[in-house]
Amino acid sequence: MSIILDHINYIYSKGTSEEIKALDDICLEIKNGDFIGLIGHTGSGKSTLVQHLDGLLRATSGHIYYDGEDIYDDGYDMRALRGKVGLVFQYPEHQLFEEDVFKDVCFGPKNMGMSDKDAELAAYSALRSVKLPDDLFFVSPFELSGGQKRRAAIAGVLAMKPEVLVLDEPTAGLDPEGRDEILGLVRELHDKEGITVVLVSHSMEDVADYAGHIIVMDKGRVLMDGTPKEIFSHIEELEEIGLAAPRVTYIMHELHRRGFNVDTSVTTVKEAVDSVIGALWNA
Amino acid sequence: MLREMTLGQYYQVESRLHRLDPRVKLMGTLVFIISLFVSQKAVCYAVATVFLICMIKLSKVPFGYMVRGMRAIVMIMMITVVFNLFLSPGEALVTFWAFTITKEGLRNAVFTAIRLTYLILGSSLMTLTTTPNDLTDGMEKGLGFLKIFKLPVHEIAMMMSIALRFIPILLEETDKIMKAQQARGADFESGGLIRRARAMVPLLVPLFVSAFRRANDLALAMEARCYHGGEGRTKMKPLKYKAWDVRAYVILFCYLALVVLTAIVSPV
Structure with missing residues (x-):
């Protein structure tokens, strides 16, 4: 699987006085097995971009190729595409509607044309993989806690067995524990089941800890594209567009300034610990 | 549309x-x-x-x-x-x-x-x-004489202005939920009348839930700011x-x- 975005432009309310250019000449490639972090300030076009990935928004100009096929071709099966690119919206728990959690998770796979039995199997394994306790499968989704609801909603997308999982701010409004649970879950899906992941976030920590590749967006354009180390070495540029590097990177810069021989390019707490221990050892 | x-x-x-x-x-x-x-x-x-x-x-x-x-x-x-x-x-x-x-x-x-x-x-x-707000203000003031007949003019005007204010919010919400369900393969466009009506359930249930949640939040926010109806209430722009x-x-x-x-x- 691969997704190629070829000069994508998107203009909101085209032809009226309130025209807004939300995406400006986006060229990207998402490869099989990637874990991409998509970061940018509010209104930078992140959410608009991910809605293009499964064809919910149609680009004003440009092309998107999924496995080499142009998704804007006549007769392209959009519904199948939406099964392959699983998009989890912001606050996905707001989409729950069925009488019980299990039925709700079955909604996606059934829409994909699976038989009842296959859909139930897919729903069961999706609910297991988001680690929702078994005794909650058949209660009303509205009785779950916030974090549980969100996991149930993510299961609803996972049950379609997507090749790419796109999550738009999956940790918004969760406490630190809930956040770690969700992100740990996403990492597990990526590492164990080989699902390609696109994680949209404005939290540098989330992205630095989990993503192998980061795309920075600003005002509808792709500003930077690289590994976390490459991206977070441009602290000044990130700050200019209202973003920042992970806090731990700042600490390392400060330590370095005070004469410790530490690696300033680290982006995760674990790397920082190793680097600090190494520096103290050598001192 | x-x-x-x-x-x-x-x-x-x-x-x-x-x-x-x-x-x-x-x-x-x-x-x-x-x-x-x-x-x-x-x-x-x-x-x-x-x-x-x-x-x-x-x-x-x-x-x-x-x-x-x-x-x-x-x-x-x-x-x-x-x-x-x-x-x-x-x-x-x-x-x-x-x-x-x-x-x-x-x-x-x-x-x-x-x-x-x-x-x-x-x-x-x-x-x-x-503007909708001016309109309800005008109605409240213009129909104020009906208070003699114990008609809750202020409350009716307030309800109207809240309802008007919620139209764009709920439209946006509808759009969002529609897209979220489409991302799960829901189809709102094809099929006969009954199929289409059934297809609305995944849209309407979350929409109602969200409308109630918003109404509840708004009621709490109003109460937290000591709103208690029109009695003795003054206007910022009379x-x-x-x-x-x-x-x-x-x-x-x-x-x-x-x-x-x-x-x-x-x-x-």
């Missing part, structure tokens, strides 16, 4: 009509509607037409924009016109098969069409030039009549008098 509806929308532009007190505009709309129903002669409609054109010019709202809102009522208009045309008794003009068009029928049909069109144009002129508002009332009165006069005097 929903965004194309111009009926009942506000059009932002700077004009004399926009600046008028909402009570004047409410009264003006009422006077205009009354004048349409008083009108029984062609001359009356000529007066109304001149008045309406002047007002539209004064409002600076593009005419094309106003007419777009008319599309919604074309069907109703056709039905009333057809009924009037064929079912009015009187002096026969044309007869074919089982249908007879009478002189009175033709007259009624034309007048009804004009009346309906002007009715819509007149009232949409009010909503186009008045409505006050200015010179132009008084002039507008005079113009309205003259217009109504003219229409009534022509209705009595004019032979056709």
Whole structure:
């Protein structure tokens, strides 16, 4: 699987006085097995971009190729595409509607044309993989806690067995524990089941800890594209567009300034610990 | 699709009509509607037409924009016109098969069409030039006398303004939920009537849940700020009549008098 975005432009309310250019000449490639972090300030076009990935928004100009096929071709099966690119919206728990959690998770796979039995199997394994306790499968989704609801909603997308999982701010409004649970879950899906992941976030920590590749967006354009180390070495540029590097990177810069021989390019707490221990050892 | 509806929308532009007190505009709309129903002669409609054109010019709202809102009522208009045309008794003009068009029928049909069109144009002129908040403020103040009859005028006005305020929010919410369900393969566009109605369930349930949640949050937020109804409540911008508002009332009165006069005097 691969997704190629070829000069994508998107203009909101085209032809009226309130025209807004939300995406400006986006060229990207998402490869099989990637874990991409998509970061940018509010209104930078992140959410608009991910809605293009499964064809919910149609680009004003440009092309998107999924496995080499142009998704804007006549007769392209959009519904199948939406099964392959699983998009989890912001606050996905707001989409729950069925009488019980299990039925709700079955909604996606059934829409994909699976038989009842296959859909139930897919729903069961999706609910297991988001680690929702078994005794909650058949209660009303509205009785779950916030974090549980969100996991149930993510299961609803996972049950379609997507090749790419796109999550738009999956940790918004969760406490630190809930956040770690969700992100740990996403990492597990990526590492164990080989699902390609696109994680949209404005939290540098989330992205630095989990993503192998980061795309920075600003005002509808792709500003930077690289590994976390490459991206977070441009602290000044990130700050200019209202973003920042992970806090731990700042600490390392400060330590370095005070004469410790530490690696300033680290982006995760674990790397920082190793680097600090190494520096103290050598001192 | 929903965004194309111009009926009942506000059009932002700077004009004399926009600046008028909402009570004047409410009264003006009422006077205009009354004048349409008083009108029984062609001359009356000529007066109304001149008045309406002047007002539209004064409002600076593009005419094309106003007419777009008319599309919604074309069907109703056709039905009333057809009924009037064929079912009015009187002096026969044309007869074919089982249908007879009478002189009175033709007259009624034309007048009804004009009346309906002007009715819509007149009232949409009010909503186009008045923000929903001004409108409810105007209603609250203008209908304040009903409080004597123990009618909760303030509460009704508050409910109206909340309802109006929630329309764009709920539209946005609908759009979001629709997309979220489409991402799970939901299909809102194809299939027969029953299938489509069933397809609405994944949209409507979350929408209702969210509407209730928002209503609950709003109620709490209002209570947290000590809202307890209209009793003793003051306004940040109290409505006050200015010179132009008084002039507008005079113009309205003259217009109504003219229409009534022509209705009595004019032979056709």
